[in-house]
Amino acid sequence: MQRSVRLKSFELVARDINDVDVDLLHALSISVRWPHRPKDWDLLRRAGHGIVAVDGIGRVFGSAMWFPQGDDFATIGLVITTPRAQAQGGGRWLMDQVLEQCGDRNLALNATHAAYPLYVSLGFTNEAIVYMRQGEIPQKLPPMPAPDGELSDLPSGRLREITELDARAFGTNRARLLALLSEDASIATLSRGGEVVGYSMCREFGRGHVIGPTIARNDQDAVHLTAVHLKKLAGRFARVDTREKDGVFAEFLQQSGLGIAETVTTMSKGRRFLNRESNGPWVYGLASHAWS
């Protein structure tokens, strides 16, 4: 008896991401060791569009999503092919379809090391490094000076108070995404002289909680807007994705148990994505890799 067999190769077809069971998407992200829960996939599907690569009996071998943000911009994420199907052209095939769906929108994404060569070949260029910081939060946070301003909770019904600030920092009005995120997030604001100068959201994601978006005018404000959530997460797992390499904010995260677990590269195609205004509000914490 022959001890090896060559199986027939099979064809994958593209289907809308809403047409498959969420458990299949969950299994796909587990196959590449990503922490997304079925609930996280549900939110992603509500926030954007996507396709999956499905075989003849409905198994999911790959995915790619895009998220319209405003009229002329979109972010891309959840580009995955299951390890058994990698390096056979599936990732490029999924991306080609997503790019076609995005039309002439300006684009941004956060590339893992594995996907970087693919995005370069598709015309994306580098803008920044994102540090994915995560870990268990200690009982006591490092000492910090008193906040310059007043920290408060923002009920989700008052999102309008932060939308314009967010758009200045992010570069595009993403009110629809913020409304979705706020359904299950706690939101903190920092005000000075009656004006909201920063905000942060904290929500459950993956293995624990993610803090972001965090929008602030300076490192100290970002520290307070992050600490306000971390204080409630002592002994639990949290994550912050930030483009701050060093400085007061990065050091505070490091001392708060949030070490660098991985880096990804922010890339864009079309208009430049990251445009920091001096003394203006800035994205200190990302909403997620997929939403940049």
Ligand SMILES: CC(C)(COP(=O)(O)OP(=O)(O)OC[C@H]1O[C@@H](n2cnc3c(N)ncnc32)[C@H](O)[C@@H]1OP(=O)(O)O)[C@@H](O)C(=O)NCCC(=O)NCCS
């Ligand atoms: C990144 C990923 C989607 C690529 O999918 P894939 O099906 O292997 O992609 P393809 O076979 O179409 O290959 C695309 C290009 O990337 C290159 N490539 C694929 N995997 C690579 C790897 N691990 N390291 C370096 N280059 C790689 C290929 O050589 C190919 O280039 P070519 O067409 O010029 O030969 C897949 O590796 C993956 O799911 N990784 C884990 C999750 C992840 O990191 N996703 C990206 C999120 S931004």
